[in-house]
Amino acid sequence: MTIIATKALTKTYGGGVTALADLTVEVDAGVIGLVGANGAGKSTFIKIMLGLLAPSAGDVRVFGIDPVTETDKVRARVGYMPENDALPPDVSASEFVTHMGRLSGLPKTAARERASEALRHVGLYEERYRQIGGYSTGMKQRVKLAQALVHDPDLLLLDEPTNGLDPAGRDAMLTLIHRIGNEFGISVVVCSHLLGEVERICDSLIAIEGGRLLRADRIDRMTAASDVLAVEVSEGTDELAAALRAAGFAVTPEGRLLLVPLDSDSAYDRILQAVAELDLPLHRLDQRRHRVAELFTTKETADV
Numbered sequence: 160m161t162i163i164a165t166k167a168l169t170k171t172y173g174g175g176v177t178a179l180a181d182l183t184v185e186v187d188a189g190v191i192g193l194v195g196a197n198g199a200g201k202s203t204f205i206k207i208m209l210g211l212l213a214p215s216a217g218d219v220r221v222f223g224i225d226p227v228t229e230t231d232k233v234r235a236r237v238g239y240m241p242e243n244d245a246l247p248p249d250v251s252a253s254e255f256v257t258h259m260g261r262l263s264g265l266p267k268t269a270a271r272e273r274a275s276e277a278l279r280h281v282g283l284y285e286e287r288y289r290q291i292g293g294y295s296t297g298m299k300q301r302v303k304l305a306q307a308l309v310h311d312p313d314l315l316l317l318d319e320p321t322n323g324l325d326p327a328g329r330d331a332m333l334t335l336i337h338r339i340g341n342e343f344g345i346s347v348v349v350c351s352h353l354l355g356e357v358e359r360i361c362d363s364l365i366a367i368e369g370g371r372l373l374r375a376d377r378i379d380r381m382t383a384a385s386d387v388l389a390v391e392v393s394e395g396t397d398e399l400a401a402a403l404r405a406a407g408f409a410v411t412p413e414g415r416l417l418l419v420p421l422d423s424d425s426a427y428d429r430i431l432q433a434v435a436e437l438d439l440p441l442h443r444l445d446q447r448r449h450r451v452a453e454l455f456t457t458k459e460t461a462d463v
């Protein structure tokens with residue numbers, strides 16, 4: 160089922176900055192990563208989906224609804240966790256999340272019950288009556304997630320949910336997001352400049368660079384087998400490279416690996432023969448998979 164669809168979506172800010180350019184994408188339900196370097200246009204896309212910003216040109220639909228003209232309808236079905244922290248320090252998580260539930264239109268008792276439930280889901284049930292000002296960064300991120308969940312949305316938009324967290328906090332947050340997506344049946348868009356994080360927990364990816372779509376697809380399709388074989392021997396790598404070149408292969412060394420084009424069905428056998436003739440201990444011979452990072456031309460995103 161398509162949950163988000165855009166057609167030639169473009170956003171230009173005052174001053175002439177084009178944050179999104181001609182973005183056309185259809186996204187199916189699931190846990191979706193929205194990845195791109197800082198400034199790629201991720202937050203702008205999220206804000207347009209929420210009806211917080213109007214597109215300069217093009218169309219966007221969330222569950223078939225236009226956030227520009229039917230903002231309330233979209234917001235009833237979408238929970239939003241903003242990138243920046245705007246939590247009131249002097250109220251408890253329970254009070255705050257209840258308040259956010261009331262703002263979403265829940266009656267008082269239902270808002271209180273849903274707030275407790277949302278805080279339990281994010282692991283803050285025991286601490287829910289403490290003032291937010293005394294919370295750690297990880298706990299504050301969880302409060303932000305709980306307030307996004309309180310009105311029982313069908314889609315969560317999470318803007319850089321692991322911002323400011325240490326490695327253990329990141330892991331815990333990613334596990335939680337994965338659980339929400341898989342156990343609660345809520346679709347989640349996780350916006351991040353950290354590709355590695357998003358690859359770990361998402362079914363599909365929307366990759367953007369400079370406001371333009373690089374690719375939107377399922378991760379397993381992005382990482383399909385390539386036509387390159389990776390060969391690794393425990394010793395004698397240079398000798399093997401020379402032998403393979405002599406056998407007509409275009410060999411590219413990469414660290415401890417030799418990358419060899421899979422040019423014919425006999426390539427496996429010819430490589431095995433070269434290894435056997437040199438009597439080298441073969442550690443690995445397999446077909447390389449494409450990496451999602453290959454999509455990006457900027458090192459910043461590709462490296463993480």
Ligand SMILES: Nc1ncnc2c1ncn2[C@@H]1O[C@H](COP(=O)(O)OP(=O)(O)OP(=O)(O)O)[C@@H](O)[C@H]1O
Pocket residue numbers: 172173174176177178195196197198199200201202203204352
């Ligand atoms: N209100 C604004 N006015 C002018 N330019 C803006 C505004 N908001 C964002 N931009 C610019 O639009 C581009 C995209 O910004 P956006 O915040 O959407 O990117 P992002 O991928 O979310 O990056 P980050 O991870 O740093 O938040 C950037 O060049 C940014 O400087």
